[in-house]
Amino acid sequence: MDGAETILITGIFPTVPGAEAIAFGRDGIISIGQQDEVIAHASARTRVIDLAGAAVLPGFIDAHTHLINTGLTRIGFxxxxxxxxxxxxxxxxxxxxxxxxxxxxxxxxxxxxxxxxxxxxxxxxxxxxxxxxxxxxxxxxxxxxxxxxxxxxxxxxxxxxxxxxxxxxxxxxxxxxxxxxxxGAPDEATMVDALHAAAHQAHTLGITSAHAMAAPPEWRPFMRTRGELDLHIILYPEVSALDHLRTLGIESGFGDEWVHIGGVKLFADGSVGAQTAAVREPYIEGGHGTLIYSDDELRRLIATADAAGLQTAVHAIGDRAIEQVLRVHAQAGTNPELRHRIEHFELPDEGQLVRAAKLGLCASMQPNFAANWSGHGGMYETQLGPDRDRRIDPHRAVLAADIPLAFGSDCMPLSPLYGIHAAVTAPHPGQRLPVAATIRAYTAAGAYLARMETKTGTLAPGMDADIVVLDSDPSAVPNRISNITVMMTFVGGTLVYKKERS
Ligand SMILES: [Zn+2]
Structure with a gap:
């Protein structure tokens, strides 16, 4: 192909110091750097957009979503x-x-x-x-x-x-x-409509890839909309799919650029709000929550997935559930190259962080939770007491332990800028991260967890043109990141969203 389809000029590139412009097309990013170098890739058919100082970031990767539920609300179901x-x-x-x-x-x-x-x-x-x-x-x-x-x-x-x-x-x-x-489940056509609505919402929020946790009735709608959503879907079917995937020989990474099998999703415990997250010390009102599986059952599932080349994404919130997941991975001797993940990972202690890092496990966390429920008078303090409230969602310690950390929203709400704002301004120091680290967790790290880091998540020549343009650089306005406006979203070089001037 001669010449770029699109060139963005006079931008700020917070993740690529010194860059001013980027040239790209459907085949990916062609050039990024100084304006005069980049503009050399223009041809008569190139669309050149003057950003007038707007910020360009890799498209956001939401590492934990429930897109059909989000879409069902959008369409009024x-x-x-x-x-x-x-x-x-x-x-x-x-x-x-x-x-x-x-x-x-x-x-x-x-x-x-x-x-x-x-x-x-x-x-x-x-x-x-x-x-x-x-x-x-x-x-x-x-x-x-x-x-x-x-x-x-x-x-x-x-x-x-x-x-x-x-x-x-x-x-x-x-x-x-x-x-x-x-x-009360919707029919398949309604779920397909919901996915279209959710994908459109994702574009308005700057999301270019979504890790989608999905229960059985949702699998077919994801397959039926493959390639129609202009959104990269990394699908995590519930573990009930494990035997089918294994029998078919489907491993993590199977699929195409639109629907790609991430792995299998399973639950080790419940949630703090429902008092079902499995904790070592009791809840303020009593009870220790519930482990969903015995060690033997969980080990069998994780070992089976691992042997079949499937990454596992295990929901584990309480310290007792995290302990079980670590124990089972150690016993099963799982393959770190699969980048097995723990979802939420809310109450790990220091020793658990060290062991998780040694086992090569990855953390998929939701900074939204700290913003929504942590801090004085919040739900975590009410359920777990002030001590554990201060220790919950320890984003900083997770990074310090060298555990790959990807951020997602869990659709509470679906919005990377809400989550980035939350991580930067969280109630407790151990939850707070610098802006740059937070952006990495919402871009490059999400690609890493899906083993797509050579395709997306960073801005460099040869990478897919998954790009978001924001009206301000988050580092310049750390206390009002959630008010930043998404100006444009490109997925695979295609402009999928543009903010209308008001
Ligand atoms: Zn979830």
Whole structure:
């Protein structure tokens, strides 16, 4: 190809000191550096965009997303409960019920009692007030617990253990929760629409690649939209796919530039908010949370994936769950080249950090969590006490231990700039990172965890042209990063989003 398709000039390149311009096309980045060198790659058909001092970064890589859930809320299938006071949650669900026929499911997502004056969970009685004509389920912000109304509870088989579903309070967890989510699940066409909506939202936020954690009904929609989303998807099917992937000989890295198998996702424990994260010292209200697997079961799954050439992404939040994951990796002697990962990794102690580094494990963390729930009066302090609140989400110690650290959003909310702001301004010193390190965690490190670091995540000749343009350099405005505007997003050299001038 002669000449670049696009050249961006008069930019600031925070990750490439001294650069002023970049030339690229669908085949990748052609040149980056001084303006006069870069402009030499122009031809008659080149689009030259004058950035007037805007900042150019590698496109953001969100290392932990639930894109279909995000998209279902965008298209109005699910009711968005994020940030709503208790009374508004009930009102929003009641409105959704009125808009639907009798018996149609209403699914709300994102309520969070930690911000309410009364810190009790949403209850069955409250949902019954919204409607008994429709089955209603309202998923807590962490996705590890939901509240059901009386009509929805009738979809549970009588055999469900009482610790998974409380008919009085309407609180439902674990497998019982999955039964209700499946009963109210959207059809495939709706999930495809949701993915398109989520990809568009990702572009407006500067995201060019997303690691997508996906439950079984979501796998086909990801495959069906392959190449249509203008978003690189690194797919992490739930571990129930393991035997199928292994039988087919599908390893990490299988796929193309649009859908690429990252590995398999599994859960070692639950969440702090649902008091199911497995901790060594009890919660303030008592209880130590729950390990999902025995050591033998978890070792069998991780060893099987490892032998099949599949990376594992194990959700482990509490120190007791992290301990189990480290123990099992050590016993199984897993292959560090697969870059096995621990999701969330919220409460590791010093010794665990050293062992995780030795085992070659990677951390996939969400700085959003510290911003949302850490600090005085926050949910972590209420559930775990001030001591563990100060030690939770230790981004700084993870990097100091030389553990590869990628950041993601977990869609709480989907927004790298929110997460970067959170990591730079987090409540406790151990959670705070310099701007440059935070950007690396949201770009190059996400590529590294997906073994795509030779394709994307940095700006250099030969790399894919996955690029975001921001109105300011985050280092120049460290206290207002979340107010920065995404001006343009390029995926594979194609302009997929441009901010309209207001
Ligand atoms: Zn998640």
């Amino acid at each position: 699910s009711v968005d409960l994020v940030g709503l006071p208790r009374a508004h949650v009930i009102a929003a669900l009641a409105t959704a019920c009125r808009a639907r026929g009798p018996g149609e499911w209403v699914i709300g997502r994102g309520w969070d009692e930690s911000g309410w004056s009364d810190h009790s969970y949403l209850s069955r009685a409250e949902l019954d007030r919204a409607s008994r004509r429709n089955p209603i389920i309202a998923v807590r912000v962490d996705g590890h617990l939901l509240t059901a109304n009386t009509t929805a509870l009738q979809f549970l088989p009588p055999s469900v253990p009482s610790d998974q579903a409380d008919a009085h309070t309407g609180t439902v967890r674990e497998d019982a929760m999955m039964v209700l989510l499946r009963a």
